[in-house]
Amino acid sequence: MPWRLWWLPGGLSLLAIVLLTAAPIAALLLQGGGQAGQVLADPYLRHVVWFSFYQAGLSTLLSLGLALPLAQALSRRRFPGRALLLRLFGLSLVLPVILVVFGLVAVHGRQGWSNQLLTQLGLEPVSYLYGLSGILLAHVFFNMPLAARILLQNIEAIPASQWRLASQLGFNSRQLFRWLIWPAVRGSLPGLASLIFMLCFTSFATVMALGGGPKSTTLEVAIYQALRYDFDLPLAGSLALLQLLFCGSFLLLQYALSKPPQYRGDRLSACLRHDAPWWRTRLTDALVMTVALAIFLPPLLAIITAGLNSRLLPALTSARLWSALGQSVTIALGAGLLSVLLTLALLVTSRYLRLHLGRRGLAGTLEASGSVILVLPAVVLSTGLFILLRGVADVFALGPLLVVLVNALMALPYGLRTLQQPMERVARRYDRLCTSLKVGGMHRILLVEWPLLRQPLALALSLAMMLSLGDLSAIALFGSQRLQTLPWLLYQQLGSYQMTDAAATALVLLALNLTLFLLIERVLGGKHAHAE
Amino acid sequence: MLALLLAASAPLAAQTPTLTIYTYSSFASEWGPGPAIETTFEAECGCNLEWVALDDGVSILNRLRLEGENTKADIVLGLDNNLLQAAEGTGLIAAHGLSPEGLTLPGGWSHPYFLPFDYGYFAFIYNADKLANPPASFAELLERPELTLLYQDPRTSTPGQGLLLWVQKLYGDESPQVWQNLAGRTVSVTKGWSEAYGMFLEGEADMVLSYTTSPAYHIEAEQKHQYRAAAFEEGHYMQVEVAGKIKGSSQPELAERFLQFMTSPGFQQHIPAGNWMYPVIDTELPAGFDELVTPSLPLSFSPEQVANQRRQWLRQWLSATTR
Numbered sequence: 001m002p003w004r005l006w007w008l009p010g011g012l013s014l015l016a017i018v019l020l021t022a023a024p025i026a027a028l029l030l031q032g033g034g035q036a037g038q039v040l041a042d043p044y045l046r047h048v049v050w051f052s053f054y055q056a057g058l059s060t061l062l063s064l065g066l067a068l069p070l071a072q073a074l075s076r077r078r079f080p081g082r083a084l085l086l087r088l089f090g091l092s093l094v095l096p097v098i099l100v101v102f103g104l105v106a107v108h109g110r111q112g113w114s115n116q117l118l119t120q121l122g123l124e125p126v127s128y129l130y131g132l133s134g135i136l137l138a139h140v141f142f143n144m145p146l147a148a149r150i151l152l153q154n155i156e157a158i159p160a161s162q163w164r165l166a167s168q169l170g171f172n173s174r175q176l177f178r179w180l181i182w183p184a185v186r187g188s189l190p191g192l193a194s195l196i197f198m199l200c201f202t203s204f205a206t207v208m209a210l211g212g213g214p215k216s217t218t219l220e221v222a223i224y225q226a227l228r229y230d231f232d233l234p235l236a237g238s239l240a241l242l243q244l245l246f247c248g249s250f251l252l253l254q255y256a257l258s259k260p261p262q263y264r265g266d267r268l269s270a271c272l273r274h275d276a277p278w279w280r281t282r283l284t285d286a287l288v289m290t291v292a293l294a295i296f297l298p299p300l301l302a303i304i305t306a307g308l309n310s311r312l313l314p315a316l317t318s319a320r321l322w323s324a325l326g327q328s329v330t331i332a333l334g335a336g337l338l339s340v341l342l343t344l345a346l347l348v349t350s351r352y353l354r355l356h357l358g359r360r361g362l363a364g365t366l367e368a369s370g371s372v373i374l375v376l377p378a379v380v381l382s383t384g385l386f387i388l389l390r391g392v393a394d395v396f397a398l399g400p401l402l403v404v405l406v407n408a409l410m411a412l413p414y415g416l417r418t419l420q421q422p423m424e425r426v427a428r429r430y431d432r433l434c435t436s437l438k439v440g441g442m443h444r445i446l447l448v449e450w451p452l453l454r455q456p457l458a459l460a461l462s463l464a465m466m467l468s469l470g471d472l473s474a475i476a477l478f479g480s481q482r483l484q485t486l487p488w489l490l491y492q493q494l495g496s497y498q499m500t501d502a503a504a505t506a507l508v509l510l511a512l513n514l515t516l517f518l519l520i521e522r523v524l525g526g527k528h529a530h531a532e
Numbered sequence: 533m534l535a536l537l538l539a540a541s542a543p544l545a546a547q548t549p550t551l552t553i554y555t556y557s558s559f560a561s562e563w564g565p566g567p568a569i570e571t572t573f574e575a576e577c578g579c580n581l582e583w584v585a586l587d588d589g590v591s592i593l594n595r596l597r598l599e600g601e602n603t604k605a606d607i608v609l610g611l612d613n614n615l616l617q618a619a620e621g622t623g624l625i626a627a628h629g630l631s632p633e634g635l636t637l638p639g640g641w642s643h644p645y646f647l648p649f650d651y652g653y654f655a656f657i658y659n660a661d662k663l664a665n666p667p668a669s670f671a672e673l674l675e676r677p678e679l680t681l682l683y684q685d686p687r688t689s690t691p692g693q694g695l696l697l698w699v700q701k702l703y704g705d706e707s708p709q710v711w712q713n714l715a716g717r718t719v720s721v722t723k724g725w726s727e728a729y730g731m732f733l734e735g736e737a738d739m740v741l742s743y744t745t746s747p748a749y750h751i752e753a754e755q756k757h758q759y760r761a762a763a764f765e766e767g768h769y770m771q772v773e774v775a776g777k778i779k780g781s782s783q784p785e786l787a788e789r790f791l792q793f794m795t796s797p798g799f800q801q802h803i804p805a806g807n808w809m810y811p812v813i814d815t816e817l818p819a820g821f822d823e824l825v826t827p828s829l830p831l832s833f834s835p836e837q838v839a840n841q842r843r844q845w846l847r848q849w850l851s852a853t854t855r
Contacts, residue, residue: 044850051854110736127680127736130720213685213721214853229590229687231597394602481584495723496557497730 010349024384031237052218056200059139067147073285075155076276089145096470097205098487102506103299130212138206143196163272191258198250202377205472240380306503315504328485335407336465343415370412378473399478406474411464422456462519550580554605560585565806588724589690606787609775612690617839626779632795646774650809653768654694655761656739666762682728683741698769711852751820767829
């Protein structure tokens with residue numbers, strides 16, 4: 001299929017991506033790149049960097065330390081609600097962070113469930129939510145389920161024959177772990193650890209809401225503060241560059257450490273595990289499940305039960321809430337569409353490069369260019385844009401547009417991952433047919449591409465929208481009186497302890513997210529899955 | 533007919549000018565003085581007054597610095613005596629050229645760029661039902677590590693900055709040790725006053741940094757007498773809240789008119805029972821003010837001292853609280 005303009009969509013898309021990432025970085029470099037070293041001479045900033053590493057390290061240890069026994073317990077036990085629980089574990093990844101923070105405050109705050117329980121038991125209420133312990137709690141909430149799911153997959157991938165052999169040999173717990181479990185999970189632990197570490201290192205919303213002061217500030221938050229608290233552009237620039245450096249190294253490390261996903265097993269391990277009926281494993285499993293669920297479930301429940309408040313109805317009718325909802329949906333839709341558009345453009349060209357011109361390397365590079373965004377934290381990107389545009393335009397008037405841009409870029413890697421294979425499959429199957437039937441242009445799009453790609457497209461769109469709906473970093477920088485999204489509103493309501501209003505906002509945000517999540521689920525589990 | 537009506541009303545709508553005022557959130561909120569002041573001023577100016585609510589006092593200044601010449605503000609309201617130099621230094625504020633009469637604030641007022649609209653004294657507020665014996669001095673507060681605190685970030689809020697200066701005034705070179713002492717029992721350092729005060733009312737800490745006048749709100753609005761300011765024998769740091777007009781404002785006359793209005797009874801009557809601070813002209817105070825602690829010794833630095841040292845003191849605070 002000769003197509004002279006094959007380079008255009010991908011070229012434009014690539015140009016947009018390069019411009020939107022390189023220009024902010026250049027702006028940061030010009031602002032204070034040379035001072036990144038001096039920054040580390042300041043005791044406070046040294047503390048910030050140290051604390052970023054410290055809390056991320058602890059978060060990773062705790063998440064993995066709980067996830068491994070949890071995965072073991074889940075592989076040993078079958079119980080009603082197990083499947084639902086595993087699906088909920090998947091949900092924790094796409095829930096807006098600030099929504100979870102609301103749940104955590106409702107459970108662990110001074111007036112929360114845990115203190116109500118303590119008071120009823122006649123004990124003194126305790127305060128532990130603000131500071132390191134609160135941050136760790138939130139990070140474990142987000143990362144433990146993710147890790148447990150992946151480790152469970154590893155354990156379930158152990159061949160049945162090995163379980164039978166182990167049973168015949170009468171392995172005890174330690175031997176089972178030593179010879180079966182450990183070899184199965186060892187491969188994914190380093191990659192998982194570095195992923196969790198990076199997620200926690202760049203954590204923004206959690207630290208903003210639960211940090212409780214300069215003592216628990218991460219680099220990501222310090223960048224925001226340098227800009228919006230101190231108006232120190234060179235400092236913001238140096239810090240952002242430092243952050244970029246760290247994240248780049250983490251990603252390289254993660255790339256080096258992670259292994260390709262393993263063969264998915266027959267999931268029979270529960271029937272085969274001869275250690276399941278032992279009283280000691282029963283005891284530890286019960287204990288581990290209790291701890292994990294005590295961390296994971298109450299905040300989720302709190303988001304919903306807070307909605308059953310009698311004062312909720314008036315809160316739900318507030319004009320502020322609905323205007324924030326409108327702006328959230330508009331921004332999410334804009335970011336989602338832009339993200340999908342950029343992705344499609346990149347992939348149309350890379351597909352042509354790969355299949356028609358045989359330039360596999362070039363095609364791969366093009367596709368990878370969109371994933372480079374993974375290294376760029378939203379705060380760094382926004383800060384660069386902020387500094388870049390400050391001199392030439394009114395940054396706050398451009399706010400909505402900039403938030404859309406940043407959110408669209410942040411979703412690119414996910415869109416690429418979702419659409420790359422389906423698009424290539426369509427081309428492989430139908431290119432010859434189309435050429436022989438002379439179906440091209442609009443006809444080809446309507447007759448061939450659209451019906452086949454509709455579902456992955458919907459998936460990519462809803463994923464991008466979901467990510468945008470949870471965004472707090474871009475909106476924190478560009479948000480204003482006029483520009484308020486649901487997460488930003490929730491953050492402010494939580495900050496001023498307006499818990500009824502916060503409950504209403506949380507409920508609406510949750511409903512919006514669940515709608516998108518169901519869309520994803522239906523697309524994933526619907527016709528598409530059967531067609532495979 | 534319709535066309536005529538439209539033609540007549542269009543320029544009319546365009547003629548209603550809008551005065552944009554940046555202030556802090558508790559001032560503009562429905563329970564603050566903002567709405568009442570807006571109604572009073574709009575009735576006499578034939579204009580539309582729009583509040584833009586930012587987190588807290590210092591964040592108004594920071595927002596102004598971020599926006600620079602592009603700022604949409606005509607007036608900034610809610611900076612304080614400790615930010616005068618810094619705000620003037622942005623070059624964005626115009627001289628007001630007014631000399632209001634009958635100002636009753638201690639020490640009088642003569643600043644070319646800013647005019648005062650209220651004043652007060654920083655203090656730690658406690659709940660007498662929960663804390664029977666509050667500290668009687670700053671020194672005693674430091675000696676009782678069991679007392680938990682909430683205060684505001686001096687980088688974003690004027691009360692937080694007030695505490696920074698208060699500590700600096702009382703302890704000078706030993707301030708870092710004082711900050712370290714406080715860091716151990718600080719529940720949270722919040723971005724603004726509203727956050728900290730809200731958390732305090734929810735019972736998150738024993739004491740919160742606010743004003744000696746804050747209890748008047750609970751007495752007047754809620755008939756609650758248990759919230760009190762701890763009187764410190766070393767004296768309390770004083771705050772004068774000010775407003776100024778923006779040089780590049782598209783509504784210079786309206787802005788000047790607002791500044792004149794600000795020191796008149798029409799504005800000032802809403803201050804005591806709206807912003808819960810002392811008014812700057814002779815105004816009748818609600819009965820609740822009689823129960824308040826009146827500081828024997830108002831403390832303050834000169835604007836120059838603050839301007840020269842602020843950054844260094846902030847760094848000291850940051851280092852000490854994170855050590």
